[in-house]
Amino acid sequence: MIDGTPEFTYINTMRRIGAQPVAITAVVVVALLIGIGSVVAWRGYTGAAPEQERVTTARVNQARVAQASERLVEKTKGLEESQQQSIDQLQVVQDQLQVMTKLLASQQVETRKLSEQVGSISGTLDALRQSFASVPPVAEPVPAARTRARHSRARVTVVRARPKAVVQRTRGKSRG
Numbered sequence: 001m002i003d004g005t006p007e008f009t010y011i012n013t014m015r016r017i018g019a020q021p022v023a024i025t026a027v028v029v030v031a032l033l034i035g036i037g038s039v040v041a042w043r044g045y046t047g048a049a050p051e052q053e054r055v056t057t058a059r060v061n062q063a064r065v066a067q068a069s070e071r072l073v074e075k076t077k078g079l080e081e082s083q084q085q086s087i088d089q090l091q092v093v094q095d096q097l098q099v100m101t102k103l104l105a106s107q108q109v110e111t112r113k114l115s116e117q118v119g120s121i122s123g124t125l126d127a128l129r130q131s132f133a134s135v136p137p138v139a140e141p142v143p144a145a146r147t148r149a150r151h152s153r154a155r156v157t158v159v160r161a162r163p164k165a166v167v168q169r170t171r172g173k174s175r176g
Helices: 006-017 018-045 050-134
Strands: 154-161 164-171
Touching: none
Parallel strands: none
Antiparallel strands: 154 164
């Protein structure tokens, strides 16, 4: 065996490393055992496995989601009812507005008719006034004198002037 051969180099390198790979392997194995032991001790001390905690947390979250969805459903139903009531009230108001519009239209038609009637009556009245104003005054007939006096004190005097006779009543003092 010569020093320069490749086999010799390999053996020398292994001799230099020597016991070191066994020591490194032993340290790694001990570290793994300590880690596994600490995990087991931690699970044993807390009394709960992570899988159980995850399941419990998932169930709690599902319950919260279910409650929230129930609340949303209730609020949605409340909003639907409120919206339906608003729609009903709006329909009532629209119906009332329609009735009021019809009443207003009929009142306007009635007002126009009455205005036309008042206008025609005013025109007729003006025509009558004009016709009475254009007619010359006619002599009024003289009422006939009464033959009987109403009271014993009353005196009837007939005064004749021009073509008409004028009757005057006077109260005289009683003679006596």
